Structures are given as C-alpha cells and as structure tokens.
Amino acid sequence: MYPTVALSLTVCMFIACSSACSTSCVCIKDKATCRTPDPSGLVLSEHIREVVLQDLNASLLTNNTFSANSQWSQIETLEIWANGGESLGSRVFTGLSGLTYLGYHNEHMFYMEYDAFYGLDHLKELDFSTNIRLQTMSFLISMYSKNLPRLNKLTLTGLHSYYVETINADYNFFQSIAGLDIQRNITYLDISNVTFGEFNFQAFIQNGLCDSVHKVYLRYATFLNIQGYVAEETCSSLEVLDISDSLLPNIMLDFTISKIDFLCRLTMFYFNIEELYINGLGKYMMTPPLQDDRDGDLSSCPYKMRKLSLENNLIKRLNYTVKLHNDTQKTMEWISLAGNILEFISPLFLSPSFNLKYLDLSSNQLHKMQEHYEDMFELLIQNNTKLNVLKLNRNGIARIPSNMFLTNTELEVLDLSDNNLSSLDFNIGRLTNLKVLNLSYNAISYIDAQTRDTMEQLAAATNSHKLRIDLSNMPYICSCDDNHMETIQWIHRNLDTFITSPREDYMCTLQDERLYIFQNALEKTKSYCRVQRVKRDLAISLSIVCVFLLIGIAVFLKIQGIRRRQRERKNLLSQIEVGEFPKKFLAFLSFSSDDAELVVNTILPRLNSELQLKTGTSRVLVCSGDRHFRPGYALGEEIIRCIEDSAVTILAVSKNFCQKEWCRKEVQETYDQNKPIVLLLLERVEPDEMGKVLRKLFSRYAHASWISDSNGGHMEPDWSILCDALLDLTVEQSEKNTFKLKWLNWFSS
Structure with a gap:
C-alpha cells in the first residue's frame, strides 16, 4: 500500500511541475510556488494558472525569459519576490499575454526601463509594493506609455520609502497613473507608507481619476504639503478613502478631525464617499480632538457615508450633537471609535444615525460615563434600534444599567468582555436575535438563578440560529454556597448547548486551588462539601450536646445550691434556737x-x-x-x-x-x-x-x-x-x- 501511494505522489508532482535541478517547486491544485534565480528553465503543467517565484535574480530576466515558453501565456497570476538586480529590464514580461495580476517586489531595484510593462495588455491588477529604492520618475515614465491599457488596481505601497527624499503626487504623477495617451480605468489605488512632499487633490481630479477610482488608500503616509484639498466639485467615483495612521499638516488635521461644522462647499470632494477611515491621526496632535460642546449642523451636506472609523485618535469626549442630512441619516450603518480615551459620548451624537448597524466603542474609558452619568449611559444607544453589532469591551465598566438594551432588539453580537462586571443584572430578555454574547474576562464569581433562567429562555427563543455565550475567564468560586455550586453545575450542563469558548478557559477556585470546571472541579467541590457538611453537622451536634450538658450541670448545681442553702439555713435556725450560733447577734x-x-x-x-x-x-x-x-x-x-x-x-x-x-x-x-x-x-x-x-x-x-x-x-x-x-x-x-x-x-x- 505505501509504495503505491508514494509512486502516485511522485507522478502527480512530476506532472504538475518540472524544473532544472537547481529549482524547487511545490504545486497545489492550479498554483505553483518555485524558488529559483532564473525561471526560464521552468516547465509547468497545463492546468497551472497561478505562479509564485521566490529568490529570483532580476538581472537574469530578459525579454526571452517568459516568451520562450508558450506555457507562460496561460498564467493568469504571477507573484515575483526578487532579491537581486538593481533594474528591471526592457520588455521582461513579454510572453505573459494572459496575465491579469502581477506582483513584483524587489527591495534592491533602483531603476526600470520605460517599456518594462510591454506585452501586459490584459493585466488588471499591478502590485508594485515594497520597491523601496525604486526611483519614482523611472516608474512614472514606464506608466506614461500605452502599456497596461486595462489596468484597474494599482498598489505602490512603500514606493521610494527607503530614502529621505519625498514623492510629489502632482499633476504629472496622477497623469502617468491615469495614462497619458490612454485613459486607464483605475478603480483601486494604494499609495500607503510613503512620504509626500506634495499631494495635490486638484491634480487627482484633473486627470479624470474621480471618474473611475473607487478606493484610495494612503495609510502610514506622511504629507508635508497638501494642495487643493478644498475642492469645489465632488469626486463622483470615490467610495472609500483610508488615510489612517498618516501624518497630515496641522491645517489638514484640524480640518479633518476637529472642525465638523465647516461649510458644505468646502467638503464637496467627499460627498460621495461611503467609507472613511481616519484612524490614528490624533496621536500626532498635542491635545485630544473633538472635546468641545458645540453642535454641528451638517443637514445641508448630502454625504453618502456608510462607514466611519475614528479609531486610536485620543478622543476624550464627544459631547456633540450632529445634525445630519436626511440621506446621511439613512446611509450611516457602521461607526468605530475603538482605541480612543473616550470618557463621555452624548447620546445625541449617535441618535441621528438611526440605521446604524455596527458600533465599536471598545478599548475606551466609558466606565467614567457609567459611574458619573449613568442615566445618559443608559440612553446611549436608545435611538439606534437597528444595531446588529455592539462592542463595549475593554472599557472598565462595573455595571450595565438595567434597561440599556431595551430598544436594541435586533442585536446579534454584544461584546461586554474585559470589563469589571461583577453581576449580570441588566435586561437581555428582549434580545431574541442575539447570536453572540461575550461576557468573558469580567469579575463575576457566580451567576444568579434569574440570570441563568433568562439565558436559557433566550437560547430557546432563538430558533432560527444558535446562541453562543462566552462566560470564560471569570473568577468563579467553587464552594458549598448554593449560588456558587449551582453556577458551576449550570455551566457544566450547558457547555454543548449555548456556552462557548475552550473548556480550559473555565476555571474556579476551591480553597486557593485552581480547578478546571470541565474536568474535576465539580467532583472535588462536591467531595469537599460532603466533608464540610459532616464537620458542620458534627459541630452542631456537639454544640447542642454541650449546651444541654452545661444546662444540666447548671440546673444540677442550682438545685444542689438551693438544697445546700436550705440545709444551711435550717442549720442556722437550729443553732440560733438552741443558742449555738457562733455570733452573739x-x-x-x-x-x-x-x-x-x-x-x-x-x-x-x-x-x-x-x-x-x-x-x-x-x-x-x-x-x-x-x-x-x-x-x-x-x-x-x-x-x-x-x-x-x-x-x-x-x-x-x-x-x-x-x-x-x-x-x-x-x-x-x-x-x-x-x-x-x-x-x-x-x-x-x-x-x-x-x-x-x-x-x-x-x-x-x-x-x-x-x-x-x-x-x-x-x-x-x-x-x-x-x-x-x-x-x-x-x-x-x-x-x-x-x-x-x-x-x-x-x-x-
């Protein structure tokens, strides 16, 4: 049996990939991963459509490397990780006529020929990331040509980032991307992790990119100067903009984060954006943004925003009432404020977004709002009746107000983990759509009978889906107390019904000993309680016996004392009567x-x-x-x-x-x-x-x-x-x- 299997595997590998002795290839289904300095000697099977080349020496690439073998014309996806060669030669991708995706990464490349992309007429996605030494002008010249006519997605992450020099995203930059003689239909543009000496929004518009680009990513970038950021026309095609963790000029930081009540005409460029990610910008500011108590009237701004992410911005307070355009109120579905230092959020900040489905408030300091403004904390999401996902984990919250989730009947995911909750006395009975309830890493030592009944009823009410409740990593106590014992038994009984998380994450403490609930905790606790019960009964019995014994002794001594006193008194009277009393008087x-x-x-x-x-x-x-x-x-x-x-x-x-x-x-x-x-x-x-x-x-x-x-x-x-x-x-x-x-x-x- 074993020799037959080994022979079959060898044949399969041979059919899938064949190469020179210096080359090692691994093939899985229609994908081949090969380590070779020179791919010209590779022979691929007919069904291979995706190839990854590692340790390639770029100086060995010529216009015959891929054109000499017709098999390369069948490849649709090619990923190249080069570690040698300072330039990319002329027409080196000739022969890859069927290629739709090309990823080329070479940290040592300085220069590329203007016609390096020749022959890639069907290429739709170009990933030119991690080419950290490549001269920007060399790349732009190659993009000026009529090559890559069908290019849709372009990734330039880390371009020329090895040096102190900056990149100017000016008219020429965007013209080369859009194509000088051919108008490419670029829909995706990622220029993250670079330093811009200049970034010109007007140039972006003038080269027609606002008619095609849907997504722009400028993460971990540094902007020394921004031109034309106040545009008087809307970028009609732009749907996603991500400038997270970037360093903007002070005026742009102030414009982007702090001044929400600016005039609509100054933000026309962003009207059609559906997803805006501006995470991590606040870390570059001297004072946390959005702490004033003014109202922002955006009711005349027709934003189409669906997702807004303001994570890791050192935002401390959002005592802010935002008036949104009717269309914006309807479209806003996703907000993340995670990783800030939020101590207070006005319910009026969230209430206009009545169609909100996802809200992430994790990793903040909302325990201060719960402690000092519990009435407002209870009303925080009252108007967001269509919420599906709510994350309040890692906020140090010690108590959830009883009626906080009364109107959020469509909740499917509720994350309250990593807080300081010591009891579960809030109302969850109406959350019949709940799929995930995460309560792990809190300060709960036992779960009371009413809460246990509510969870069981909730699990039974969710007929169309399965409810999963995470109650792991709590300081449960294994003791003879009824609440503690019943909690352990209940968790043990419901593991395979609705309680989730690895079994080893459920532990309890018995007399300073940590026990696994799903191993021997219940058995050891019952044994311990039996011993304690015997000791208690024995102590009570002995106490009762001792009490009765002491009472008997006391009664006996009392009777004896009375009798003795009677005898002594009788003797005294007798002594007095016969004149034998030792005292005269x-x-x-x-x-x-x-x-x-x-x-x-x-x-x-x-x-x-x-x-x-x-x-x-x-x-x-x-x-x-x-x-x-x-x-x-x-x-x-x-x-x-x-x-x-x-x-x-x-x-x-x-x-x-x-x-x-x-x-x-x-x-x-x-x-x-x-x-x-x-x-x-x-x-x-x-x-x-x-x-x-x-x-x-x-x-x-x-x-x-x-x-x-x-x-x-x-x-x-x-x-x-x-x-x-x-x-x-x-x-x-x-x-x-x-x-x-x-x-x-x-x-x-």
Whole structure:
C-alpha cells in the first residue's frame, strides 16, 4: 500500500511541475510556488494558472525569459519576490499575454526601463509594493506609455520609502497613473507608507481619476504639503478613502478631525464617499480632538457615508450633537471609535444615525460615563434600534444599567468582555436575535438563578440560529454556597448547548486551588462539601450536646445550691434556737443619733421581733450601739467589737448619717471586715451626699427603704423579705468562712 501511494505522489508532482535541478517547486491544485534565480528553465503543467517565484535574480530576466515558453501565456497570476538586480529590464514580461495580476517586489531595484510593462495588455491588477529604492520618475515614465491599457488596481505601497527624499503626487504623477495617451480605468489605488512632499487633490481630479477610482488608500503616509484639498466639485467615483495612521499638516488635521461644522462647499470632494477611515491621526496632535460642546449642523451636506472609523485618535469626549442630512441619516450603518480615551459620548451624537448597524466603542474609558452619568449611559444607544453589532469591551465598566438594551432588539453580537462586571443584572430578555454574547474576562464569581433562567429562555427563543455565550475567564468560586455550586453545575450542563469558548478557559477556585470546571472541579467541590457538611453537622451536634450538658450541670448545681442553702439555713435556725450560733447577734444596726427616735422606738424593736419569729428564739438578735456599747470603753473599740459579734451590718442611711464622723467609721470598719452590708434608706439621699464607700455600696447592691405614711411608716420590701435576706446573707457568709478555712488548712498542711 505505501509504495503505491508514494509512486502516485511522485507522478502527480512530476506532472504538475518540472524544473532544472537547481529549482524547487511545490504545486497545489492550479498554483505553483518555485524558488529559483532564473525561471526560464521552468516547465509547468497545463492546468497551472497561478505562479509564485521566490529568490529570483532580476538581472537574469530578459525579454526571452517568459516568451520562450508558450506555457507562460496561460498564467493568469504571477507573484515575483526578487532579491537581486538593481533594474528591471526592457520588455521582461513579454510572453505573459494572459496575465491579469502581477506582483513584483524587489527591495534592491533602483531603476526600470520605460517599456518594462510591454506585452501586459490584459493585466488588471499591478502590485508594485515594497520597491523601496525604486526611483519614482523611472516608474512614472514606464506608466506614461500605452502599456497596461486595462489596468484597474494599482498598489505602490512603500514606493521610494527607503530614502529621505519625498514623492510629489502632482499633476504629472496622477497623469502617468491615469495614462497619458490612454485613459486607464483605475478603480483601486494604494499609495500607503510613503512620504509626500506634495499631494495635490486638484491634480487627482484633473486627470479624470474621480471618474473611475473607487478606493484610495494612503495609510502610514506622511504629507508635508497638501494642495487643493478644498475642492469645489465632488469626486463622483470615490467610495472609500483610508488615510489612517498618516501624518497630515496641522491645517489638514484640524480640518479633518476637529472642525465638523465647516461649510458644505468646502467638503464637496467627499460627498460621495461611503467609507472613511481616519484612524490614528490624533496621536500626532498635542491635545485630544473633538472635546468641545458645540453642535454641528451638517443637514445641508448630502454625504453618502456608510462607514466611519475614528479609531486610536485620543478622543476624550464627544459631547456633540450632529445634525445630519436626511440621506446621511439613512446611509450611516457602521461607526468605530475603538482605541480612543473616550470618557463621555452624548447620546445625541449617535441618535441621528438611526440605521446604524455596527458600533465599536471598545478599548475606551466609558466606565467614567457609567459611574458619573449613568442615566445618559443608559440612553446611549436608545435611538439606534437597528444595531446588529455592539462592542463595549475593554472599557472598565462595573455595571450595565438595567434597561440599556431595551430598544436594541435586533442585536446579534454584544461584546461586554474585559470589563469589571461583577453581576449580570441588566435586561437581555428582549434580545431574541442575539447570536453572540461575550461576557468573558469580567469579575463575576457566580451567576444568579434569574440570570441563568433568562439565558436559557433566550437560547430557546432563538430558533432560527444558535446562541453562543462566552462566560470564560471569570473568577468563579467553587464552594458549598448554593449560588456558587449551582453556577458551576449550570455551566457544566450547558457547555454543548449555548456556552462557548475552550473548556480550559473555565476555571474556579476551591480553597486557593485552581480547578478546571470541565474536568474535576465539580467532583472535588462536591467531595469537599460532603466533608464540610459532616464537620458542620458534627459541630452542631456537639454544640447542642454541650449546651444541654452545661444546662444540666447548671440546673444540677442550682438545685444542689438551693438544697445546700436550705440545709444551711435550717442549720442556722437550729443553732440560733438552741443558742449555738457562733455570733452573739445576727445583725448590727448602725444609725445616726439624730435618727435615734425613729430607729430605737420603731425600726429596731420591729426588726428584732420579726427575726425572732423567723428563727423561733426569744434572744436579742439585733445589736445597736446605744444598747450594747460598754460604758467606759473607747467608741472605736466598741464599734469593732459589735461588728465582729454580728453576722450582718445594717446601715440606716440618712443625710445626718452621711455627715457623722462615727457613722463613717462604722461604714469603713464593716467594709474592711468584708461583712455583708444591707443599706436601709430612712429618707431620700443623693449619691453625691454619700461618702466614697457608701456610694459604692449604693450603686452595687439593692437596698431597703423606710417609707413614712399615716400609720407611722412601713418597710419596702416588707419585713419578711428583709429578714430572709439577712438570714441568707448570714448563711452565705458562713459558707465563705468555712471555704476559706478549708483552703488555709490545706495550704498550711
């Protein structure tokens, strides 16, 4: 099998191309590509119609090179890349009578004979690009002849561009192109990447080129001087003009870009132009163009413009209302403002072009308009209801207004990629003609349920075509959050339906690990979430168990404490009843002598009797200075003794009490002995009137009050509660003393 195939291929190659040993040719269908310094020895098969000659030595070309072999008369397309020879000889293309396209490129050629193009009577397209050393006059002389009568397309890119010298596109220049004795029907002219010392528009018209030329390309050119750019007649045939990335004189830059409201008669030359490309001119200006706020009235200028490209011109603002001619409003279909520094575009700038189908605003700074003028940003394309393509990519936009695309129901391509969108909360439900929605390279970490439903409905509604949505290269998060998990599952499920882009461009982050969504992201996320769910359930269970355990312990300790206190209280009552209570008194009542009548005659006897009822004893349980201080002993010593002999101290506080020196000493002594203290307010006393210690006790502990009434007064809370509090405080103090004693014994042992 293999030898047969190899033999067939060899025969095929031999039939297609045959040459001398020094020549290597490759033939594909009807095209032959050969590397040879001299093509005279080539033998081509009958079906070859297109030939590319590489590494040709131009000095070896003669008038017999192609004429000696009749096979060359069948060639229709010839591309020559020469690397030798400084001139192009006389009648070197003789024999190529069937040629319709000739491309000749020789960076070393200085000169060509006037009749070099002899015999190319059927040639329609001549590509003479990259002949960077060729003398312009030498080429023009060859074009003056009657040769190339049927030439339509002429490309002179880079002509004579190697030198500092300039080309003058004057009357003689355009006359040679149009033909001196024959009027060529030139429809396409490309003279890009050259330096013009002069460029004369009037000469272009006078030589009849405005009756034939449809397309003129002057890209990457330098114009030192322009003559006749204000013409008083329309170039009737000119449809496409491209002067992108060229350097124009200052007056021409100002005329072309900045002054749109010039008089119509000054622009008559351009009335029939349908496509105008003036990209990259602004980079040569000191200040960005089109920043003023004036209106331009072009309603009397019958432009036929369909395409307008103003890319890479450093345009910052288009706060401009343009009034267009009725015909221009209807014809304008394509506008590109990409690659500028646009921060603001007035909706009134675009609204006259109601038939606009293509709008490219990519690579600008429209996030500033979205941030500061969101209401106007929302209305930007409201009037352009026939838009098919809208590009807003690479603008740093953080949010699309909800109703921005409400009227653009004919949109087929919407590019919002390379922005800072963090959510997709704008309305796209009406875009039923949409074919491409590019949202890649934004800041979206998940897609909410409503947006997912809208996209699915939109994909289902586009019955006549297939919707492709690019959601790649987003900072998706693989987590157990419902939104994140559902987003990953949804993307995975819809890859083969409407989600597009290479699979490797869809990644998500799981615990600082980057995962491919269409490989193992979903599996790993589910596994991770199962582990997290078990941990969470375990943590919740343990927490509940711990809470109930702590509650049980607290309840148990509370019950034990209540029972223990009941036992201690019962034991206390028993001790008091049988006379075994270690203290002489249950309470020491401290009061001011100014309050003695109330305290001694009313409060003291009632308190003592209430305590006796609680404890079931007849002994005196309340100590007071007037009754129990020993005569002849120092007051200080008696205060200390009585406080030590009592379990609890009751301070009968009044304004007089706060002012008495001995009362303050009793308070301080009780505080120093760390005894339980109960405040009994005999009247309203402001905290500022109390001493430091008394004020601290007042703000920290609850107190009792004696309330005067028509019955001689009563206690709040009542006597029973007060007595219970005194007994409970006595029990707590006893427990503290017992605990302290145990710790002291333990440390001493």
